[in-house]
Amino acid sequence: MKTGVFVLLLGIAAVFSLPAQTAEIIETIGNESEISVGSAAYIAAASSNLIEPDASPRQALDALADRGYRAGGDAEDESVRLDRFAYMLMVAHDLPGGVMYSLFPGPRYAFREFEFERILRGGGNPGDPLSGTRALRLTGRVLSIVEARG
Amino acid sequence: MKYTHFKAVFAALTVATLLFFPFGELSALDVGSNMNSRSVVRVDDTSFENLDPSLRNTVSAWVRHRPVVSSSEPTGRFLFESSVTNLLDMNDADEWESQFVFDVDVLRLDGTFPQWGPPGALVRLSAGRFPLSEPSGLVFSDRVDGASLTFDFPDFSMVFAGGYTGLLAGENSGVVMTSSDLVDASDSETLTAPNRLLATAHTTFPEAFGTQSVDAGVLAQWDQRSEFDATGEKLDSQYLFAAIDGPFGESMYYDAAFATSLQQRSPADVSEPDGLADAEFGVGLGALLRGRYYLGASDSSVITAEGRFGSGDGDTLTAFTPVTDPSLNLLNPVSGEDSLALMLDYAWRPFAGEPGSKARSLELSAYGAVSTNADPTAAGSYQGTEAGTRVTYRPLSDLGGRLWLGTYMPSDIDNSEFIGRIEFSSSF
Numbered sequence: 375m376k377t378g379v380f381v382l383l384l385g386i387a388a389v390f391s392l393p394a395q396t397a398e399i400i401e402t403i404g405n406e407s408e409i410s411v412g413s414a415a416y417i418a419a420a421s422s423n424l425i426e427p428d429a430s431p432r433q434a435l436d437a438l439a440d441r442g443y444r445a446g447g448d449a450e451d452e453s454v455r456l457d458r459f460a461y462m463l464m465v466a467h468d469l470p471g472g473v474m475y476s477l478f479p480g481p482r483y484a485f486r487e488f489e490f491e492r493i494l495r496g497g498g499n500p501g502d503p504l505s506g507t508r509a510l511r512l513t514g515r516v517l518s519i520v521e522a523r524g
Numbered sequence: 525m526k527y528t529h530f531k532a533v534f535a536a537l538t539v540a541t542l543l544f545f546p547f548g549e550l551s552a553l554d555v556g557s558n559m560n561s562r563s564v565v566r567v568d569d570t571s572f573e574n575l576d577p578s579l580r581n582t583v584s585a586w587v588r589h590r591p592v593v594s595s596s597e598p599t600g601r602f603l604f605e606s607s608v609t610n611l612l613d614m615n616d617a618d619e620w621e622s623q624f625v626f627d628v629d630v631l632r633l634d635g636t637f638p639q640w641g642p643p644g645a646l647v648r649l650s651a652g653r654f655p656l657s658e659p660s661g662l663v664f665s666d667r668v669d670g671a672s673l674t675f676d677f678p679d680f681s682m683v684f685a686g687g688y689t690g691l692l693a694g695e696n697s698g699v700v701m702t703s704s705d706l707v708d709a710s711d712s713e714t715l716t717a718p719n720r721l722l723a724t725a726h727t728t729f730p731e732a733f734g735t736q737s738v739d740a741g742v743l744a745q746w747d748q749r750s751e752f753d754a755t756g757e758k759l760d761s762q763y764l765f766a767a768i769d770g771p772f773g774e775s776m777y778y779d780a781a782f783a784t785s786l787q788q789r790s791p792a793d794v795s796e797p798d799g800l801a802d803a804e805f806g807v808g809l810g811a812l813l814r815g816r817y818y819l820g821a822s823d824s825s826v827i828t829a830e831g832r833f834g835s836g837d838g839d840t841l842t843a844f845t846p847v848t849d850p851s852l853n854l855l856n857p858v859s860g861e862d863s864l865a866l867m868l869d870y871a872w873r874p875f876a877g878e879p880g881s882k883a884r885s886l887e888l889s890a891y892g893a894v895s896t897n898a899d900p901t902a903a904g905s906y907q908g909t910e911a912g913t914r915v916t917y918r919p920l921s922d923l924g925g926r927l928w929l930g931t932y933m934p935s936d937i938d939n940s941e942f943i944g945r946i947e948f949s950s951s952f
Binding site: 471472473474475482483486487489490491499500501515518519520522523 | 950
């Protein structure tokens with residue numbers, strides 16, 4: 375396991391108790407250089423306890439859809455965009471956004487929310503692909519905010 | 525572009541922006557809109573009789589292309605932002621006067637060309653209308669119509685840029701150097717900024733000495749004005765500047781900059797064929813020293829102390845005339861020419877250490893600034909003192925505001941005034 379992924383996983387597990395099987399799957403995803411829509415959905419849904427540990431990426435997407443996530447026609451195995459992963463995390467943790475996110479929830483305003491909350495640091499474009507390490511780092515920051523807000 | 529054409533483009537862009545709102549990602553294309561409102565009231569602080577309110581409301585729309593930047597292939601991107609500003613001022617007859625200003629804020633094409641430079645270098649080319657500033661902060665900071673070429677090397681970067689200011693909307697530009705420029709600025713029929721050509725080149729060494737960053741460069745501007753009234757003048761100038769900044773200890777950061785100007789000032793002379801007398805040459809000096817000290821958990825407080833100097837006409841030096849006046853974030857701007865200004869500012873974010881808190885962006889600040897002419901010991905040198913407090917709060921990512929209260933005491937105490945300013949901004 376790469377040290378960075380291990381540390382991130384440890385941080386996430388400290389904030390949120392992950393089942394061992396989920397931790398294993400997330401560890402695998404964390405080592406990917408470019409994660410897929412399905413993997414991103416799994417991280418987002420698992421970090422909010424929306425799915426069972428052995429859930430498939432499809433089930434993770436369905437769990438997010440149940441909370442209002444609009445998939446936008448992305449295939450599970452397609453590379454996920456940064457703004458779409460931000461949207462997944464916003465939906466999974468029911469994060470309130472700004473006025474425009476409340477009116478039109480979607481990747482565009484989720485991305486801007488991530489910039490405003492400084493979840494997204496070091497720049498990036500909405501269409502950027504996402505590495506597993508970065509996805510876990512973003513998830514860790516979201517969990518910190520969720521925990522702080524109680 | 526004629527204003528009628530511009531209005532049509534602006535309206536089309538705004539409609540397109542509104543239509544795109546409900547959609548999610550649009551490939552690398554993004555559109556948005558901003559609204560800013562600023563209301564200012566100035567009151568005579570002795571009689572409370574002369575109420576001088578003004579409002580400035582701006583709506584802008586933008587579209588940009590933000591592709592993923594490749595480290596090996598050329599990448600292009602663009603940004604187009606235009607705005608309409610409504611200015612409302614109460615005249616001496618207590619009647620509101622309204623003015624609309626249409627402007628293309630940014631129209632910028634950028635390209636990155638990793639393969640143009642040596643290994644490890646990145647070449648960036650920008651063209652169009654874009655913000656341009658030099659690193660000293662003493663000479664120029666505004667938009668220009670032009671081009672810039674940047675070479676980013678692993679240990680340093682070089683910037684070459686040139687542009688023209690005469691097509692900018694005068695109301696949104698800070699280029700004022702001569703008495704002729706001042707006349708134009710107060711003339712409602714002159715819509716554009718002064719005609720000036722600029723060229724600059726500077727080099728930045730990000731870690732020249734440990735963590736200290738060093739910049740050095742030159743800037744030249746040529747006055748392109750062709751008509752002068754009896755009190756007018758023409759001014760060409762060249763500047764050499766150097767700046768250093770970095771941390772000083774664990775919690776303190778500083779900026780120091782120095783600039784010298786070589787100026788050729790030609791007063792109007794109707795007896796001459798070109799309407800100008802022979803140029804008078806002069807050398808001016810400008811300097812800046814600023815320190816920021818962070819304290820408290822999560823750097824919740826910051827104390828900023830700043831001093832600026834711009835020489836005036838004297839026995840050895842002439843007036844240091846920057847192309848744009850320095851931004852000191854005051855209600856009453858301080859001139860960069862023949863000026864010594866000192867400012868102390870304390871800002872506190874009481875909830876800075878609470879991630880996710882909606883109050884995290886709340887900032888309370890208080891400041892005081894005093895300005896004199898370049899020689900503070902000379903009789904009549906005192907210009908004014910400003911003191912004030914600000915409350916800034918952005919509870920949502922797309923909604924924020926600021927309340928700013930201040931008082932200004934010029935040399936003639938009878939002209940002292942209270943100033944209140946309320947700002948709102950939202951983005952879509």
